[in-house]
Amino acid sequence: MIEINTSSENRAVLSASIGLAVMQWQDATQAYDEAVGAKLELNAAERHCLGLLYGGPQSAGAIATATGLTPAAVTALIDRLEARGLVTRTRSLEDRRKVVIEGTEATRALSERYYGAIAKEGEKVIATFSEAELATISRFVNAALDLQRAQLERLKA
Numbered sequence: 001m002i003e004i005n006t007s008s009e010n011r012a013v014l015s016a017s018i019g020l021a022v023m024q025w026q027d028a029t030q031a032y033d034e035a036v037g038a039k040l041e042l043n044a045a046e047r048h049c050l051g052l053l054y055g056g057p058q059s060a061g062a063i064a065t066a067t068g069l070t071p072a073a074v075t076a077l078i079d080r081l082e083a084r085g086l087v088t089r090t091r092s093l094e095d096r097r098k099v100v101i102e103g104t105e106a107t108r109a110l111s112e113r114y115y116g117a118i119a120k121e122g123e124k125v126i127a128t129f130s131e132a133e134l135a136t137i138s139r140f141v142n143a144a145l146d147l148q149r150a151q152l153e154r155l156k157a
Contacts, residue, residue, distance in 0.1 A: 022144065036114045045069060045077055050086065053103040054111060059092075060099060068156075086110075 037047045048067050052058055058066075064074045078101055081087040086107045092098035103111075129137065 032118075039114075040110065045073075046081060049074075049077055049081065049101075050103060050107055050111075053087065053101060053107065057090075057100045057102040060101060063101060 033047060034044075037043065042050070045067050049063055052063060052066050060071065060074050060078060063069075063078070064071055067074065067077075069077065078087060078089065082089060086104055088102050088104055089099050090102065092100050126134065
């Protein structure tokens with residue numbers, strides 16, 4: 001661990017160390033997700049869709065927007081996941097013309113199986129930080145996420 005003090009040289013070293021750690025974290029996360037996908041025979045778009053549904057039901061349009069897939073490709077993706085028992089389609093209660101896509105109990109069980117231990121261990125790591133440190137970490141993670149999303153939008157434009 002790098003000792004923190006007020007010198008600009010140490011700040012530069014610490015900033016570089018954080019940048020490298022974030023890149024390695026991204027790579028490790030991607031490698032883990034790809035390994036889970038290979039084990040479950042899910043491609044990247046299917047994993048992305050299931051990840052979106054972890055947060056709750058979504059419309060096909062929202063899935064298309066988040067994944068960058070065309071409506072036809074999303075329909076095919078949902079067909080494949082539904083055939084495997086990983087998602088269901090239901091009519092929206094607010095607007096019967098809309099279809100809502102939702103993860104199934106099988107999806108929740110797979111998520112718990114492959115990501116539950118990470119979440120539990122992550123809670124232990126988080127418990128080691130003070131409330132003030134957590135506020136700083138939260139500010140950094142959200143700022144980094146905003147930056148990444150903005151860069152993605154620029155790249156797509």
